[in-house]
Amino acid sequence: MEMRPLGKMTSALGLWIIIVLLLFGHATESSAHEPSSSALAQEQMHLHSVNFNIATTVSAQVDTKTIFSCYTYSVKNLIMAAWEILPRDKIPCIMAYRSDKNETKEINCTNERITWESRPDWNFTLQIDPVTIDDDGFYTCVLSAPDGNFQYVYQLSVLVPPEITLSMDGNGTTICEASAGKPAAQISWVSEGYCFSVNETHGNRTVTVKSICHWNGLNETKVTCFISHLTGNKTLSIELLPSCLNHSTLSSFYTSLCVPLSLITIVGVILIWKAICHRIYKFQRTRSIPNINTKEEEFYVNYMKSIYYGNESMN
Structure with missing residues (x-):
């Protein structure tokens, strides 16, 4: 020195x-x-x-x-x-x-x-x-x-190393937070979204840094938060909720899904209607045709009765 x-x-x-x-x-x-x-x-x-x-x-x-x-x-x-x-x-x-x-x-x-x-x-x-x-x-x-x-x-x-958290609210907004670090941490994202940062300095001269992001309109399913600090670097990743996906992508998806569902519904209704009509037609046809077997059986029974009663009278 x-x-x-x-x-x-x-x-x-x-x-x-x-x-x-x-x-x-x-x-x-x-x-x-x-x-x-x-x-x-x-x-x-x-x-x-x-x-x-x-x-x-x-x-x-x-x-x-x-x-x-x-x-x-x-x-x-x-x-x-x-x-x-x-x-x-x-x-x-x-x-x-x-x-x-x-x-x-x-x-x-x-x-x-x-x-x-x-x-x-x-x-x-x-x-x-x-x-x-x-x-x-x-x-x-x-x-x-x-x-x-x-x-x-x-x-x-x-x-002072910061405490690191990564979370997501119900609206799909993702928050990467480096709490009570000294000096202030630096936060970056992969992939980049629509982000802004908020810094809060505490009485003991530590700083909390929040990076708030959303990916509406971007085709991302997973993002990573990078925290750079003099005491060491950290990374955290999170899966995006479906609400974070591209609105137009969701619309196209729902549209493409509705077309086959509609076709399946129409075909199903036609098949069900045909099955009902067939059962009605079969039932009506059955009622219009006389039951030949039943008449033959009645004739046979009457014939046997006449023979039986004839024998009884001879005796």
Whole structure:
């Protein structure tokens, strides 16, 4: 990493070093000479005017661990090392180490997740474990030595993966939603339909993105939603309902379906009518023809009776 001499920095860095010196009572250890809390607060407010254009941007995903290294080469005869932590919308915190006394001190540091990675007499690396969305901000390391004072600035951007959903309402409108992501997710579709997007920014700086689409007039049966985000990309697919299909296509389909159905209905009616007529004709014909077999049977019965009764009279 590049180290920058104090002579090329703003005067605010000088105020920063003064605060560190006051923290350790460099002039005297007597409490009578310690600065008041209000004086320290005023000194810290000046630190917000530091030019952070030279800051190195670092991204870390929420609920992971991240570290900030203070330097990459040895600083000879180090006097002190300190971290100034400027979270977004929060009070600055200072963590400092003085080498000649081998002691550390802190001011306004209440976040137990932000600590030295190891013993500061071994390593000046700062760690955050785990990272939360409130850790967005600037992290400045300052080293003080006889040959100069140096600083390095990090700007931390916390990434939050969005929650992804894909749904469809009863009208065939499809909604692809990336909820509470940081930064805002990017949404695209295959195949493309008639779409528009709505973004909602929440109080914790996360953003919900909704892409609302419909495919009326397009011959699509399945569509895919692509969600692009710094924490990873995702895809979701959904089958379109029949109401999403082309209206003219449906009309043609219904028309082509009605023609054969009509023909089948007409033929069915004709066949049924013919069957009824045939049964009526057969019934009437049966009634008009005398039953010959019945008459023969009656004749035979009468003949047998005459023979029987004739025999009886002879006896």
